[in-house]
Amino acid sequence: MKMYLPEIYPDELIYSWLSRYYVYSGCANHKMLISQLLYSTKNNPSIEFIGHLNKAAEQQITQVYSIDDLILNHTMFPQYARFMSADKREVALEELKCYCDPHKVFTILPRNKKELQLKYCPLCVAEDRNKYGETYWHRTHQIRNMVICPTHKCKLVNSEVDIRSEKIFAFNPAEVAINNVDPILVDDMEQIKFAKYTSDLFNMDIANNNESNIKAAIYNAMTKTKYMKGKHRKIAQFSEDLRLYFKEIEVNSITSIHQIQRVMLGKSNEFTAICQIAYFLNINPAELLESKITEEKVLQEQESHYIKNRAIADWEKFDKENVVRFEEFCKGVYDGFGNDSGRPERISEKMVYKFLGITSYGFKNMPKCMAVYERYAESYEESWARKIVWAYNKLKQENTEIYWTYLRKLSGVKKESYQKAISFLEKYTDKETYTDILKIG
Amino acid sequence: MNNMDLIKQMPEMLSGKELYERLADIPAYKEIIREKSQTERLMALSTLYDIYLPSEMSVEIYSKLYLALLRSLQKKGTHAAVQQLYQNHKTIMQRESRGIIGGSDSFSIVGCSGIGKSSAINRAISIITENKMIEFENPPVRIIPCLIVQCPFDASVKSLLLEILRKSDELLESNYYGNALKARATTDVLIGIVAQVALQHLGMLVVDEIQNCVVARNGKYLVAMLTQLINTSGISIGLIGTPETTSLLETAFQLARRSLGLQYNTLSNDEYFSGFCELLYKYQYVQKYTEITPQIIDWLYEHSGGVTSVVVSLIHDAQEIAILTGYETLDIVMLNQAYNQRLQLLHDFIRPNVTTKPTRKKKKTVQAENQTDTYTISALVQKSKNENIDIVPLLQEYFTVEEVKL
Numbered sequence: 001m002k003m004y005l006p007e008i009y010p011d012e013l014i015y016s017w018l019s020r021y022y023v024y025s026g027c028a029n030h031k032m033l034i035s036q037l038l039y040s041t042k043n044n045p046s047i048e049f050i051g052h053l054n055k056a057a058e059q060q061i062t063q064v065y066s067i068d069d070l071i072l073n074h075t076m077f078p079q080y081a082r083f084m085s086a087d088k089r090e091v092a093l094e095e096l097k098c099y100c101d102p103h104k105v106f107t108i109l110p111r112n113k114k115e116l117q118l119k120y121c122p123l124c125v126a127e128d129r130n131k132y133g134e135t136y137w138h139r140t141h142q143i144r145n146m147v148i149c150p151t152h153k154c155k156l157v158n159s160e161v162d163i164r165s166e167k168i169f170a171f172n173p174a175e176v177a178i179n180n181v182d183p184i185l186v187d188d189m190e191q192i193k194f195a196k197y198t199s200d201l202f203n204m205d206i207a208n209n210n211e212s213n214i215k216a217a218i219y220n221a222m223t224k225t226k227y228m229k230g231k232h233r234k235i236a237q238f239s240e241d242l243r244l245y246f247k248e249i250e251v252n253s254i255t256s257i258h259q260i261q262r263v264m265l266g267k268s269n270e271f272t273a274i275c276q277i278a279y280f281l282n283i284n285p286a287e288l289l290e291s292k293i294t295e296e297k298v299l300q301e302q303e304s305h306y307i308k309n310r311a312i313a314d315w316e317k318f319d320k321e322n323v324v325r326f327e328e329f330c331k332g333v334y335d336g337f338g339n340d341s342g343r344p345e346r347i348s349e350k351m352v353y354k355f356l357g358i359t360s361y362g363f364k365n366m367p368k369c370m371a372v373y374e375r376y377a378e379s380y381e382e383s384w385a386r387k388i389v390w391a392y393n394k395l396k397q398e399n400t401e402i403y404w405t406y407l408r409k410l411s412g413v414k415k416e417s418y419q420k421a422i423s424f425l426e427k428y429t430d431k432e433t434y435t436d437i438l439k440i441g
Numbered sequence: 442m443n444n445m446d447l448i449k450q451m452p453e454m455l456s457g458k459e460l461y462e463r464l465a466d467i468p469a470y471k472e473i474i475r476e477k478s479q480t481e482r483l484m485a486l487s488t489l490y491d492i493y494l495p496s497e498m499s500v501e502i503y504s505k506l507y508l509a510l511l512r513s514l515q516k517k518g519t520h521a522a523v524q525q526l527y528q529n530h531k532t533i534m535q536r537e538s539r540g541i542i543g544g545s546d547s548f549s550i551v552g553c554s555g556i557g558k559s560s561a562i563n564r565a566i567s568i569i570t571e572n573k574m575i576e577f578e579n580p581p582v583r584i585i586p587c588l589i590v591q592c593p594f595d596a597s598v599k600s601l602l603l604e605i606l607r608k609s610d611e612l613l614e615s616n617y618y619g620n621a622l623k624a625r626a627t628t629d630v631l632i633g634i635v636a637q638v639a640l641q642h643l644g645m646l647v648v649d650e651i652q653n654c655v656v657a658r659n660g661k662y663l664v665a666m667l668t669q670l671i672n673t674s675g676i677s678i679g680l681i682g683t684p685e686t687t688s689l690l691e692t693a694f695q696l697a698r699r700s701l702g703l704q705y706n707t708l709s710n711d712e713y714f715s716g717f718c719e720l721l722y723k724y725q726y727v728q729k730y731t732e733i734t735p736q737i738i739d740w741l742y743e744h745s746g747g748v749t750s751v752v753v754s755l756i757h758d759a760q761e762i763a764i765l766t767g768y769e770t771l772d773i774v775m776l777n778q779a780y781n782q783r784l785q786l787l788h789d790f791i792r793p794n795v796t797t798k799p800t801r802k803k804k805k806t807v808q809a810e811n812q813t814d815t816y817t818i819s820a821l822v823q824k825s826k827n828e829n830i831d832i833v834p835l836l837q838e839y840f841t842v843e844e845v846k847l
Binding site: 004007008025026028029032063132173175 | 523613616637642
């Protein structure tokens with residue numbers, strides 16, 4: 001069956017394009033169009049991406065438009081892939097072309113309560129109607145934290161169409177869904193500049209394979225600010241100042257200190273967070289993406305992390321020197337004689353890092369100590385079982401009447417954890433003691 | 442794509458001699474066919490039905506159709522058309538129905554059966570469209586310049602709408618018909634769907650045999666539906682039918698306004714008719730060739746009632762009888778035979794034209810005693826014989842006499 005899809009407009013979401021096709025095709029209900037376009041009638045149309053098209057629809061669409069072009073220029077792909085490495089971005093694009101679930105391709109965070117609907121600019125709507133006779137959903141307006149239209153500098157309005165794909169099984173054309181509202185122009189220059197900044201970053205060419213080093217670019221910018229003390233970043237102060245600044249601008253969600261740290265560590269390439277950080281640091285979008293950062297700067301950035309670790313020059317030597325005392329420490333904690341109460345405890349990673357004065361990254365450089373730790377590592381249930389057995393034996397030694405409350409208080413094991421520990425009791429005591437403990441419980 | 446791109450795809454409007462030449466369809470004829478076997482000649486005889494000689498009616502219909510198509514295409518791709526798409530969508534969603542694009546561009550072609558309305562329309566469309574659709578690649582667009590559908594015998598609204606969708610699907614390779622059936626669309630929803638299809642894919646819609654609406658119970662509903670379709674589709678809709686249609690279209694102003702158009706009666710015995718007969722007479726498949734005479738032309742006129750299809754049938758059947766019986770000559774004898782044997786059903790409809798001589802005033806006769814006023818025909822015949830007077834004037838004194846020219 002031939003499909004006569006309309007022309008896709010500039011900066012139009014694929015969802016919007018297909019919604020207009022829903023009008024043009026004369027389909028009597030959404031399900032009919034879903035069966036025409038999508039792989040299964042149980043699939044729902046994707047608002048931010050391309051959805052899972054069936055073979056016939058894909059064949060017809062690709063006769064006119066390439067899938068690459070559609071994904072790059074008519075989905076929210078730039079928002080999620082902008083700051084990925086070139087390799088990962090390419091992989092993501094290929095996976096989307098194979099209709100993988102976008103939630104498995106990108107890290108898609110839950111939406112802020114103020115960003116649950118598709119947005120539109122009243123002036124863009126008027127302009128579209130004047131030019132095309134109808135309006136459509138613009139991609140740029142759907143960028144997270146975009147509160148004003150970068151073109152017309154007027155406040156974006158929330159429609160009644162839910163933007164979360166999993167919530168809808170319908171096609172909602174903009175021309176039908178949008179109500180006529182008066183535009184509210186914004187004169188706050190900071191708001192306007194930030195919106196323009198975000199829009200520019202979003203719309204910059206993503207097809208090239210330029211590798212950008214966001215961390216180094218941010219670090220480089222930060223060195224010129226008051227937020228650097230030597231090599232150390234004053235993240236708390238930076239985060240607070242950023243929060244106050246963006247609170248003033250009235251964005252929908254402000255990057256938290258945790259998100260800032262993740263960005264600084266290279267663990268997150270979340271678009272909104274990076275936009276806010278980069279904008280706050282006055283990093284030019286081109287500079288952020290095209291990475292003229294030198295190798296020297298990159299190394300400096302790397303060195304600014306994990307200072308504790310950097311104090312240890314020779315890990316092998318450190319590992320060798322500390323393995324014996326580390327074993328003593330572990331044994332003491334495990335058996336309890338190293339503890340004030342004498343109660344055996346579970347050796348946690350936090351304890352290990354604190355004892356050795358290193359971080360988790362540094363511990364990976366210490367194979368000998370790691371082998372010791374693995375010998376003493378146990379599950380919570382096993383540690384509870386050991387505590388219960390120890391408590392029972394102690395109470396028995398003191399010739400005290402053994403009640404469950406005494407046992408629980410001494411072992412520190414909660415009532416609900418007791419049931420989970422029962423299966424491991426036999427491992428740490430003889431049968432007689434095991435039976436006695438069971439009777440008490 | 443905008444309407445200017447569509448209009449550029451249309452060929453230039455023809456006129457004058459060029460138009461006549463393009464409209465005419467004169468198949469080839471070779472004298473040698475008369476020497477062929479009976480079977481071959483009988484099969485070749487059907488060529489008569491392929492002959493088309495344009496008339497003033499053909500030119501008028503061509504102009505009407507061309508301009509109607511042009512106006513339809515001018516409306517496509519406009520903002521009004523886009524807005525109408527959304528209004529039709531609301532109709533499909535059963536919310537409301539409103540016409541934005543407007544539809545005063547509709548017409549009717551009314552004429553007796555057999556005078557060549559459908560042939561003229563088909564010829565005109567084949568020239569206007571050059572038998573191809575208007576197509577673009579990006580975005581994919583395909584427009585059927587003219588879709589011709591027959592009005593259902595029972596004037597059923599749903600049948601007509603589904604027929605439009607079905608015929609559209611054949612040319613568009615789409616599945617509007619299947620989807621409409623699957624959705625079990627009501628008539629209102631169907632109107633919306635057809636309006637969408639018409640807005641995007643049709644240049645012009647021609648509904649033939651519209652006279653079916655006159656007698657059918659649903660006739661007025663179908664005409665009302667067409668009025669709604671005119672308003673919501675933005676295309677020109679042509680209603681083709683016989684003169685009975687006029688009575689239906691006259692019933693309401695809105696129908697009459699939207700059905701301004703062409704009315705044709707049977708041909709007069711004029712130069713065109715003579716030329717038409719002469720052309721047809723040239724296509725002889727009997728062994729002995731004969732020339733047409735003015736008497737034969739007059740005979741053909743009277744026995745066809747000026748209806749071209751009947752003329753073709755007469756000449757065709759006369760030749761067929763001549764070939765089959767071995768008479769092998771096309772003359773008045775065969776034509777008469779064809780009229781009497783093959784066109785019996787038309788006898789009540791076609792009354793050959795006669796010249797009636799004015800009846801003389803009845804002579805006042807003094808009635809003799811014992812004579813009655815009534816005379817039987819046999820008595821008059823006897824009287825004629827006895828008194829040696831012409832029977833016709835005698836009969837005329839008592840009866841109305843019609844003389845038939847041979």
